[in-house]
Amino acid sequence: MTTTQDSAVAVEMITVVIDGFEVSVPKGTLIIRAAEKLGIQIPRFCDHPLLDPVGACRQCLVDVEINGRAFPKPQASCTIPVEPNMIVKTQLTSPVADKAQKGVMELLLGNHPLDCPVCDKGGECPLQNQAMSNGRADARLDGYKRTFEKPINISSSVLLDRERCVLCARCTRFSAQIASDPFITLNERGALQQVGIYENDPFKSYFSGNTVQICPVGALTGASYRFRARPFDLVSTPSACEHCASGCDMRTDVRRGKTLRRLAGDDPSVNEEWNCDKGRWAFKYVTALDRLTHPLVRNSSGELVQASWPEALAAAAAGLKGKRAAVLTGGRVTTEDAYGYSKFARIALATNDIDYRARVTSDEERDFLAAYVAGSSTTYRDIDTADHVALIAFEPEEESPIVFLRLNKNFKKRGLKVSAVATKGSIAMDKLKADFIKVAPGAEASAVAGLALTAKSVILVGERASESAGLFSAVAALAAKTGAKIAYIPRRAGERGALEAGALGTVLPGGRPVVDAAARVDIAAAWGVDSLPATPGRTSSQIIDALASGDLDAVVVGGVDAHDLPHSHAVLDALKKSFVVSLEIAPSSVTAVADVVLPVAAITEKSGSFLNWEGRARAFDSAVADSHNRSDVRILSMLADALGNPISLGTVTSSAREFNQLGSWDGARVQFAPVAAGTAKSVSGNDALLSSWRRLLDMGTLQKGEDNLAGTRRPTVAVISTKRAESIGVTTGQQVRVSNAHGSITIPVLVEDIHEDAVWIPRNSFASQALVALDAVHGDVVTVVKA
Amino acid sequence: MTDFNESANIEKKISGQADINSVPFTEVEQPGPASLAQQAKGFWVTFSTMFKKNQTVQYPDVKAPTAPRFHGRHQLNRHPDGLEKCIGCELCAWACPADAIFVEGGNNTPENQLSPGERHGAVYQINYLRCIFCGLCVEACPTRALTMTNEYELADDKREKLIFEKEDLLAPLRQGMLAPPHPMYPGMTDTNYYNGDVKEAHPSQSESGQGVN
Ligand code: SF4
Numbered sequence A: 001m002t003t004t005q006d007s008a009v010a011v012e013m014i015t016v017v018i019d020g021f022e023v024s025v026p027k028g029t030l031i032i033r034a035a036e037k038l039g040i041q042i043p044r045f046c047d048h049p050l051l052d053p054v055g056a057c058r059q060c061l062v063d064v065e066i067n068g069r070a071f072p073k074p075q076a077s078c079t080i081p082v083e084p085n086m087i088v089k090t091q092l093t094s095p096v097a098d099k100a101q102k103g104v105m106e107l108l109l110g111n112h113p114l115d116c117p118v119c120d121k122g123g124e125c126p127l128q129n130q131a132m133s134n135g136r137a138d139a140r141l142d143g144y145k146r147t148f149e150k151p152i153n154i155s156s157s158v159l160l161d162r163e164r165c166v167l168c169a170r171c172t173r174f175s176a177q178i179a180s181d182p183f184i185t186l187n188e189r190g191a192l193q194q195v196g197i198y199e200n201d202p203f204k205s206y207f208s209g210n211t212v213q214i215c216p217v218g219a220l221t222g223a224s225y226r227f228r229a230r231p232f233d234l235v236s237t238p239s240a241c242e243h244c245a246s247g248c249d250m251r252t253d254v255r256r257g258k259t260l261r262r263l264a265g266d267d268p269s270v271n272e273e274w275n276c277d278k279g280r281w282a283f284k285y286v287t288a289l290d291r292l293t294h295p296l297v298r299n300s301s302g303e304l305v306q307a308s309w310p311e312a313l314a315a316a317a318a319g320l321k322g323k324r325a326a327v328l329t330g331g332r333v334t335t336e337d338a339y340g341y342s343k344f345a346r347i348a349l350a351t352n353d354i355d356y357r358a359r360v361t362s363d364e365e366r367d368f369l370a371a372y373v374a375g376s377s378t379t380y381r382d383i384d385t386a387d388h389v390a391l392i393a394f395e396p397e398e399e400s401p402i403v404f405l406r407l408n409k410n411f412k413k414r415g416l417k418v419s420a421v422a423t424k425g426s427i428a429m430d431k432l433k434a435d436f437i438k439v440a441p442g443a444e445a446s447a448v449a450g451l452a453l454t455a456k457s458v459i460l461v462g463e464r465a466s467e468s469a470g471l472f473s474a475v476a477a478l479a480a481k482t483g484a485k486i487a488y489i490p491r492r493a494g495e496r497g498a499l500e501a502g503a504l505g506t507v508l509p510g511g512r513p514v515v516d517a518a519a520r521v522d523i524a525a526a527w528g529v530d531s532l533p534a535t536p537g538r539t540s541s542q543i544i545d546a547l548a549s550g551d552l553d554a555v556v557v558g559g560v561d562a563h564d565l566p567h568s569h570a571v572l573d574a575l576k577k578s579f580v581v582s583l584e585i586a587p588s589s590v591t592a593v594a595d596v597v598l599p600v601a602a603i604t605e606k607s608g609s610f611l612n613w614e615g616r617a618r619a620f621d622s623a624v625a626d627s628h629n630r631s632d633v634r635i636l637s638m639l640a641d642a643l644g645n646p647i648s649l650g651t652v653t654s655s656a657r658e659f660n661q662l663g664s665w666d667g668a669r670v671q672f673a674p675v676a677a678g679t680a681k682s683v684s685g686n687d688a689l690l691s692s693w694r695r696l697l698d699m700g701t702l703q704k705g706e707d708n709l710a711g712t713r714r715p716t717v718a719v720i721s722t723k724r725a726e727s728i729g730v731t732t733g734q735q736v737r738v739s740n741a742h743g744s745i746t747i748p749v750l751v752e753d754i755h756e757d758a759v760w761i762p763r764n765s766f767a768s769q770a771l772v773a774l775d776a777v778h779g780d781v782v783t784v785v786k787a
Numbered sequence B: 001m002t003d004f005n006e007s008a009n010i011e012k013k014i015s016g017q018a019d020i021n022s023v024p025f026t027e028v029e030q031p032g033p034a035s036l037a038q039q040a041k042g043f044w045v046t047f048s049t050m051f052k053k054n055q056t057v058q059y060p061d062v063k064a065p066t067a068p069r070f071h072g073r074h075q076l077n078r079h080p081d082g083l084e085k086c087i088g089c090e091l092c093a094w095a096c097p098a099d100a101i102f103v104e105g106g107n108n109t110p111e112n113q114l115s116p117g118e119r120h121g122a123v124y125q126i127n128y129l130r131c132i133f134c135g136l137c138v139e140a141c142p143t144r145a146l147t148m149t150n151e152y153e154l155a156d157d158k159r160e161k162l163i164f165e166k167e168d169l170l171a172p173l174r175q176g177m178l179a180p181p182h183p184m185y186p187g188m189t190d191t192n193y194y195n196g197d198v199k200e201a202h203p204s205q206s207e208s209g210q211g212v213n
């Protein structure tokens, strides 16, 4: 579609007459969309505003006349752009067009099974609706309809019923044009034409769910939603995705208090009309996990027992009162909850020891976040206008799928140049034809300096940059030198919001530096307290060390799994020594060492918002109305009351209001002290440098309970270079053992484009949980041998 | 919400508008006492009834038959081999003006085939506290699974007991029927079932392979 956002480019307008009404639309607009502008609905199946026109279904036939010369036959209005002096007559004014549309509908229904009663689309089906509005009242064809075997699985999550397909090619066009996963095509010809998969390439696309959503009939259906409900059973709530920082707009459909499906919402500036399969299908964890229903308190004999809320809050307050305590919040909290944790730490615990980063982190990252990310506003639109995008420690398809779709759109539409500084090539890099700058793990920083960017470029840097010393500094230097925009893209949905809410040791809400006295006074005044702690807080790893050494006594943990942190055994030992208050939806590794466990609401049960990587608020309402669970901020508020230092954030709304009123800081930001570029360790023989990241679909807690989705995970493999494969004598598919002093992982090998010194394994996939099994991070030395 | 003060205000307003003393009073002419002949005519109706047939039925000892198309309790019918006709399509629930029906569909699997084809009704409830016996659900049912019986004794002492589950509504197994789940009749498709080609259960459909005992 033509955009009118760039006012500098004058858009040529064309006036056409449709059904006797004049309408002016930008040049290039299709007739079907010009008609929409007038409120005239032309029936259609294959037409989709975000896909290239094909004219496959012929349902949108209209009469067209240009300069007084009429086309001899009705034309497909979804393929013809408007032209000056064009007169269009739709089914409303032209009996010929109306008859043509009815004829097409009759032919489409000729082979359609009419099994609406058993079809999941029934009740919200464009074919049902348009057969009623633009079809004949009775059928003239009799005889047999062609039949196919009823649904076949084209992946574990998507079912195809070929009898119902109207051959609109929306699914195949989406897969080829938007996701660049052309694993489905239209095979055969004539009545036997059908959507098919390739024998050797299953439909393993991270975006396959979108085909289910855009299929105009019930030919493609989701395995998880099969026969679960009719549209009139569902209560739909606009919501936001909690799975990653892309920030997809979503719709959650609930029947009788149970979430049955989620659909991609329509937000042109973020996810357009798409989302990824994780966001669409990974919602069963809310009910599949063994949810905590009551507060638990550890009794004198060391067992966790059920307690009432007043008892549990009193026990938590008693354990925290007067102690040196810190706060660890996971990256999944909503902005409102993060603000609650931030205020709780400063007022109730009188400390700046708070960190939301439950993962591998560095001090360099913390300073980079405070200096360059808090309050920044690089957006998807900047990707649309960029001349060059550099991917640094960031694998878009796995770590922020909608960013990948946006990059891919720009690559396909205008050949956007993409460069990636990475150890290993990836499917996304292939799709984007990215310039692959191959570096050894640990040596990324020096490679970044050489990137030829301009002031119109965008640097997308991922959270994994914290695993390579000097990488954030190199990014900052590159941006300063070239004027390119920086976009920091964390993996988890709550991280950006937690940063802005000040859930970090060196910043207060709105990016105000802790060390800045004026900033502290600003916040202290807003919070109605005399002063705020002035010492910058510890980072998550420092907090763990301090708990272990006895410099801290207690910790409030909100939704952190110890296995996401490096050296998880040491983390759990440190927590065991301390007084731990855990806010969780379900028992986790922390529950076992917690002294007080407070159950909180899962995402569908509460309202709130996330800030996506752009810093754009993604608000959502509770989808399940009658839950008894409360958001973290409410519980923290009660706990602060019990401690005698109220934070007065009784509701999510009050937290949001207070946080928004604070606004962002217009004074000086935290000073960023560059760190020297790191180098890769040298390795020889069977030793290799570890590189790893999390896949989109893996063993993540929030994907529990959804087996169909798990079936489309990418295979667990260890990736090594051709040279290494030769030297250890393996070929793709054979087993290798990746090991170090802590443990080993044995998985099949894939020989691919990767730095010769490196081995790549998925960080949290089935049989390959690198952090837990090897206790090793990016750049550590491991041994790779044939198993 | 109206609080007490407000409702008092409203009352004041109303009574102010319609002051009882200001209502106009018109005297209506009363008829005088009827003649003896007229009274005898009236009592004749009572008297003659004594010689008519008694209409009282000694319910519940005696139960009068209903009209053949009386709308009574629903029934979920079966195919001649015992498979359920209901496919869980929810069209009955959609049609119901009283929102009395709750249906959840389910997937037929080789281990759990309850009806012919892909889909069965996994949960089926009719709430007889809501049902108005209009029969629109029966009209909506595409498989003739849902019909109404003549049974009208639908009273109970608990609300829950008046929500009938699928087991309460399913028709009894008749001659030649096998209790589902069991596979479809060998060589037949769901279309054959709808066309009435299946007349009874086939021995191979039973678990023992021996057929109906
Ligand atoms: S499966 Fe659906 S989207 Fe794909 S061609 Fe058929 S009708 Fe169109």
Ligand code: SF4
Binding pocket: A241, A242, A243, A244, A245, A246, A247, A248, A271, A275, A276, A277, A278, A279, A280, A400, A401, A402
């Ligand atoms: S891309 Fe991210 S935000 Fe969007 S649906 Fe997927 S996980 Fe959710």
Ligand code: SF4
Binding pocket: B095, B096, B097, B098, B099, B100, B101, B126, B130, B131, B132, B133, B134, B135, B136, B137, B138
């Ligand atoms: S008879 Fe009428 S009211 Fe009763 S369940 Fe059927 S449709 Fe609803």
Ligand code: SF4
Binding pocket: B085, B086, B087, B088, B089, B090, B091, B092, B093, B103, B121, B140, B141, B142, B143, B144, B145, B146
């Ligand atoms: S009774 Fe009939 S209308 Fe109701 S769900 Fe079953 S098949 Fe559908």
Ligand code: FES
Binding pocket: A043, A044, A045, A046, A047, A054, A055, A056, A057, A058, A059, A060, A061, A076, A077, A078, A079
């Ligand atoms: S909508 Fe125009 S041909 Fe399909």
